[in-house]
Amino acid sequence: MSDTPSRLRLAAIGDLHVTEHDSQRYRELFKEISDNADVLALCGDLTNFGKTTEAERLAEDLVSCSIPVVAVLGNHDYECGQPEHVSHILQQAGAQVLDEQAVVIKDVGFAGVKGFVGGFGRGELGAFGESAIKTFVDEALNEARKLENALRSLRTERTVAVLHYAPVSDTVQGEPAEIFPFLGSSRLADAVDRFDNVKLVVHGHAHRGTYGGRTMRGVPVYNCAQFVVSAQFGRPYALLEV
Template sequence: MSCSVFGPPRTHEARPPPSAYRTPASRSAAPAFRVVSTSRSNSSSPGMAASYPGLESANHGHHVGVDDKRTIRIAAAGDVHASEAHRERVESAFAEIDGEADLILLAGDVTTQGDPEEARVLADACEGLRTPVYAVLGNHDHHLGRGHEVADALRSAGVLVLDRDWAIAEVESVDVGIVGAKGFVGGFAGSSLPDFGEPLLREVYAETTAETDAIGDGLKAVAHCPLRIVLLHYAPVEGTLEGEPPGIWTYLGCARLGIPIAEHLPDLVLHGHAHAGRFESSIAETPVYNVAVQVTGRDFYVFELEATPGRSEVEVDAPPA
């Protein structure tokens, strides 16, 4: 997988893994270590055939059998920050990963300033891809107050934008549940925003509550899926923020986003936003990865998820240094 990083100039330099630097997606080495988690999915439960309206690949009752094992490849990237100035690099990155993964997940900040024309650059790169693309928006995508137009531009190219929503993608007869939300600010233990005081601050708290509730509702809806992924922009755990100044952690994520994750234990959580953060952490038994391209040093980080009854395994390359 390629490790070239595109986007606007940034204060913090990316820290790519030395062994992966400038390695194209089609030639990347096999994953170096494995994360194993216990799945709570119940594929035998009747009446749980949930689907996302309008999604052709939604659940059709296919589940991993007792003797089955499937490997699903997820290509993930956050903070792509597309713009016309970087069109060639964006299009090249998506063309290269197409067909090398089963699903592409974008963890927000798909644009530089939230201009729909910037979103069109990414949409052009996604249009006609064989690999389904799922995305959430980030803070940059809302900067001009035109987030809906950014989302519409992506949807016009077939990208499924999840905004406090969920989808089920069928891959190799395996239902992959994807819960998508932007997330929001609020902080972590020792420096967190309370639900008290001035109305404007309480509105911020309420916004994070709505994002948190959507994660929980989505995980309930995809509980029967053998593989379940949460896709965010803001961080749900402190561990992936290490490297960023602690004074700004309150604005990079919120511990409350992690509450439904700890309760439902999905197989994988992906987020972006923290350009100088750390690659990996966890919430309870669930691995959490910061896939901002400034952290991974790659256009896409590819995860291999193996689904077996009652158990899931996530394989990733050696983490960025």
């Protein structure tokens, strides 16, 4: 018997933007994904405004997904000020919403957070000056700390990080340069690069970004916003092996 672990097929999609008027918008897609993958990762902006009815419409479609689902929320899911309620509805539909906790599926660990803005590399905003700036940077640091803590809790040989905001500038290329600082933060990549068992990162948010990139340590990063993936593969979800 081979000691080599079997490969896990991961489907990843972000930026579903389900509205309260949608009816079975993703039901057939989730059935298709279930036939082609072992796990589905939802990379944030699952609803358009974070409304209860939007989360319920998505939950109704998730019923057709017969494989495990992990998810993170995005900024749109916070718009109505009830992200915990959105998470609860999705968890009732069988999705594991990642934030403070991680999960292991088929010997692969999954850790995730929404992430936050702040910029990349030398352009990263520092906690200096006005208290409002320090509060802003503290939010980015807190999201990175949550990701690091979740990754540290995993003892799996293979781990996937699921985000909404981008951890590297590579995958936001194609967006206007002026908004790069609002598309993600390299603090997220710093957290990823502390762990040798992280094999890949998936995220969304940058609708006009680039599909692939890497962290400083060389961990592959994939922008799985459905608009980016559709242009790359002709289908709205990425299929990756872990």
